[in-house]
Amino acid sequence: MTQAMPTVSSNRRMTRHNRTILVRTIQYVLLGAVVVLFAVVGDWSNFADQYLNWDVVKALFPRMLTTGLVNTLLYTAGAFILGLVLGLIVALMRLSEVWLYRAIATVYVELLRGLPTLLVLFLVVYGVPILFGDVSFLRDFYVQAIVGLGTVAGAYMSETIRAGIQAVPRGQMEAARTLGMSRTRAMLSIVIPQAFRIVIPPMTNELILLVKDSSLVYVLGVTAAQYELTKLSQVAASGGIRGIPNGPTPLLMAGMFYLVITLPLSQAVRALERRQARRGGH
C-alpha cells in the first residue's frame, strides 16, 4: 500500500496527459475515416467532370464578369447606399425628442426586420407599379430591386447606426452644446462623425450580407441583361445559354465570384476591429 502510493499519484498525472493524447487520436481517426468515406463513396471523377468543366469556365467567364458580377455589384451598391441614407434618417428619428418621429421609425424598423427580405422584394416589385405607375423612374427594374433590398437593409443599418450614436459619450454632445452649437449642428459635426467610426466594422458586415442577399433578385422576372451572379449561373447550369452544356460548373464559378468579394471584406472587418480594440484602451 505504502509502496504503491507514489506510483498512483504519478499514474494519475500521466493519465491526464495520456487522456488528452487518446482523445485527440480518436478525433483524428474519426476525421480521417470521414474523409476516406467521402473519397471512396463519392463519384469524384464524375463530380470533377460536372463541376470543373474548364470549357464551360472559359466560355462563361467573360459573361460572369461583365453581366453577373457587374449586376451583383450594382444591386449591392445601390441597396447599400439607399440603406445607409434610410438607416441614418431612421436612426436620428428613433433618437428624436418628437414622439411621432420615434413612433414612425420604430414601426419601420420592426416591420422590415420582421418580414423575409424575399417577401419585401415581391411586395415592392408588384406593389410599386400599382402605386406609382406614373413615375417612370420607379418602373425601372434596377430601381425596384434596389428599393426592395435597400429598405430592408435600412432597417438593420438604422439599429447599428443608433447604437453607434449612443456609444458616443454624452459629454461630446454637452461640450458641443456648451460652445453654442444647436442640437442638429452638434449631431452633424461632432456626434455622427464619431458614431460612423464606431459603426464601420458592423456596417461592413451589413455590406457582406447585402452582397449575398442581392441573389434574391434572382426570383424576380429578370431579363438576361439584368442577371446577377446567382441567376446567371443557374440559367447557365440548366443549359439556358447557347453554347454552354448544362451542368453545375457555373454554380461553382458563381460561388468563387462571391468569395472574391466577401472574403476581403470580412478580412477588412477583422482588421478594423483589431485597430479599434487597440485604440479603445487609450
Next chain:
Amino acid sequence: MTANVGAGAAETTPTGQPMISISGLRKSFGPVEVLKNIDLVINQGEVVCVIGPSGSGKTTLLRCVNLLEKPSSGKIVVNGAEVTDPETDLDAVRKTVGMVFQQFNLFPHLSVMRNLTIAQTKLLGRSKSKAESIARHNLERVGLAHRETAYPAQLSGGQQQRVAIARSLSMDPALMLFDEPTSALDPELVGDVLAVMRGLARDGMTMMVVTHEMAFARDVADRVVFMDGGYVVEQGPPEQVIGDPQHERTKTFLHRVLNPTSVEEGEEFPAPPAEIPQPELPDPRGLGQSTQDG
C-alpha cells in the same frame, strides 16, 4: 438682487454688474430634489468657488447656469439674458459662457487646432485664419502652443484639460464655468491646470468653479460658497468660510477634506449608531463540520 448675496459677500465682491443671478432655483431628478431654493449672485470679474460634499448639488447648480440641466423652477439670468425663459436663444447665450468639464470632453476625432476653431468658424463666422490665430493665442496662454497638430488621445489628462480651457477661451466668453476641472487628473498634473485658472482669474475673468481644491479656493476665490443637501449653507470670503466656518456642516466637511487621513473622533463626526446589531460569527470549524455532516 443684492438681497440674494450672502452677508459676508457684500464687502469682498469686486464692484461689477451681476454676471450670474440665480433666484429661487429648484431642481428635482424624479422624486429627489437636489437643489432647494438657491439664491446666488456672481458679479462681473468675481471668482466664486463652490465647495461641498458629493451629492450636495454643486455640479447640478453649475450645469443649471447654462441650462445643461433644466431647472424645475426659479429664475437664472446670465450675462443679461434670462436663460430660464423658454423664449431665450440658449445657443446665443452659451456662446458667451465657457464651460470646462471634469472629463475634458475634447472632440477626439479632431486635432487640437480644429477643436479650438470649429465653433469659431461655424458659429461666430470667423475666417479660418482669424480663428487659427485666436486659437494659437489661447494655446499659448495655456502653455500648449507646440501641440496644435496633436489629437486629444496623444495628450496627457492635464494637457487635454488645458486644451479644453483654451477651446472655451477661443469663443471669447464673458464668464467661465468649471465643473471639478482637476478631479479626473493624476495628482502631478493638477498644478498646471490650476496655474492656468489662476492666470485667468488674474486677468479678470468671471469664474464659477466647482472644486475640491481647497488651497486653490483659499488663494484664488473672491468668495467661497459651501453647499450641502441642496442648500447654500454658507458663503463669504475664503478666509471666513474656509478659515473660520460658522456652520456645523461646513466645519465637518472642511475637517474631513483638510484632514483626509485623520481618524480622531471630533464632535463634528457623527458617532456610528450604537444599535447596529453585530452579527454573531459562528465558529468556522463548527460550521465546516456541520455542513459536512449534512
